[in-house]
Amino acid sequence: MAQFLKCPDNVLASNIVPSHVYHYILPELRPFLHNLRPNESTKLVDDDGEEVIQKILDKSNNQLRMYGSAKEIAGNIKIFRNFPESFLFFDEDSYPFNASPVIYDSLNGEKYLCKPDIFTIIQNIALHSIKYPKTTSFHLLLAMVLKSKITQTYGPVEFVKFDEKMFDEIEKEMKEVENESVEQASAQRLYLEMFVLNKNHAAIVSKLRELNPTIWDDAPTISLLQSWFDKPIEQQKQFIFVMLIKSYTMKCIEQIMAKRATLFMSTPKSSPITVRLFEDGEERYVMEAELYHALNRVSTGSDRFEIHNDGLNFGGMDMNDVKKKYGNRIQTIEVCSDVKHKTIPTYFQFIRTPILRTKHRAVPIRAHFSEQFVIPAVDYFFELWKNVILGVKLFQKHQCSDWGKFVPFFHEFDNFFDIEKLPDDFEPFMRNLQKQQYFLRADIRVERVASKSLEQYGASTVKDVRNAKKDGFTVENLKNELKYLGLTNTFPEIQDHAEAVYEDVDRVKKERYLRTCDLFDAVENCQLICVLNRVPNYQKFLHNQKGCKRVFGYKCAHCEREEEVKNTLDIQDSMKNLKIESSNESGSNQYSQPALSAQKDCEKCMESSKTLEETENELKMSQDQLKEMEKKITNTEKELSDSKKEHEKIVESEAKKTEELAEKKEELSKEKEKNQEKEEEILKASRENEELQKTILKLTAENEANERMIEKLLDRISNLSSNNQKTNEIDEKTIEELTPTASVTSKNAPLIIDCLICSSQIKAGQEVIRCPLCKRRFHSNCAFKWRKDHTQCPACNGDLPGI
Known part of the structure; x- marks a missing residue:
């Protein structure tokens, strides 16, 4: 089952990668991508689109340097596109699902699936189970069928319980689809081939549409089929047979889904009562x-709620408030690892849904009722200002130290972030947004419209951020860059933030040295700090939305104030405890005096007054002690803060030392690897030398054998010449078979033949192999051994094709 929950490597179409990049980058940088749409036919890629992205970077004229390398962009986009119904967001209805389905946990530990993700699982099971050769067209036809059905799930966001057994049954049925499809297609093959021969193309289209209208009612598919009618007859037949198989395959898949119809349609009245519980750190x-x-x-x-929705803002409510207000209605249980809860009927299922982000964008979230996508308001804030600063380049274009001229620009954003100034008749639920988390539509952009309010003040020449050096950049480099970009004209104090920003950017860098993309981050955060310091409402908004720590080098005044209040309350609590203890002691001293009789009260007046004086003195002393303790506490706090700073410095220095040691280790390991490579080369050379020596010895032995054979041949020639027998009695066949190794002693003596390889006689009955070129014979075993190291005959040096 696990393999079906992972996005396969071969479902990402190269044609939609530019669309993913388009939605990921800043709106101001998108226009140039319109000219980079791929012209080639659709192909499926297995590198997350890295190669396509690299081509886009090569043609981007350095406009995308802030996003890092192609590999980084591909990795970030892989996270960015991985959410339910992402194909709606990217407008890719005709391409395969390329997001991995997610199994969600509810608060009571049950497993749930978002309904649209079920279609992705069906796709993954089909691609895994059907072994018939799956071309790009198979993926596209499957996507066409599934996405035509997914429209039936449009409505409120729904979840269903995850049933692994059900998907195992679907997988089992899918494995039978291939054989069924081939059998059914084979039965129809001859019937359609007759139409091919008669050129009755309309009948072919009609039959295919009858088999699977989902596919063949689509104009692009019909166009693809018609393009094959101009090809040779045999190619037409083969193509139509393949289309037959695929049509039957898709029909079988539709039948499998029809058995479980409720999974593949919207059922808001009968589906489990679920509410997504968004988790963002501790929020x-x-x-x-x-x-x-x-x-x-x-x-x-009257208990029913009226649901407001202005299409822009989507209110949120903290889970603690939900429990306080509606705990008796939702009746849910939360399972903790360290607490055992009693079993309570669970009407609601709170689906734990993490808020996901990449470096530059938040992962979109489907709104509950509409097909719109939203992101947390704090993420909208950062994305908007990133585009204002690095896309529109507002503060470079309009360099003006008079901040009052920028006020009209900020009015355009009041409905998004300045929630303290909402009109009296505004929706009541929006008034709670000041401190609650909430969402904004992800596709609303007003930066360019807002920037027009500043056109009356003229525009300066805009400069681009320069490239960082190979070994990174320093704080001074950052300060110089801020001045070079003209930002000191609008923000005279901007260089004062450079050091704090630099430290944070350096702390989170991805590679050994700070790169150009890190320089963009530093320039952006320096400007954002200046904006926050000038607009108090933005400070409060960012604090309420828990986004303060996401600004590099920024110190939130609200966070510091809360920390001070917390420390003060802790001190007051400790002082109260001390006072209570001291008062208890003094009270116990008073009430611990022995009881006096009424007759002796007058006589003891002086003694009682003395006791009161002593008690007052003790109280004064206890107050002095409290003050001293208060001073000690403050001094201790200062010492702790100082020691904390020193500890941080020590940790930082140790971290730098560790980094330096790691670098040295890395260099040593590289040198070690080089030495090992050299040793391997030397060993290789020595082995080659040994082989050469063996070859020389072998050749020497062969040469000596050849010399011995030559001597034998010369002896036999002399014997033949001295022989008095008539040579006319030897027939032509004997002459052909006679070899230099054959020794003839007499007319009736048997022919003696020696093996040239082992130089021993070939006796009658022994298995021999004969060279097809020179007709020489050799022992069969000798020939096979010779053949292992040689390709030529030892007699004629010709090739031995027959051995």
């Missing part, structure tokens, strides 16, 4: 509209 909140919709399913009459 846990829900979408208000989604919560109210769930509450209305268990409410009647």
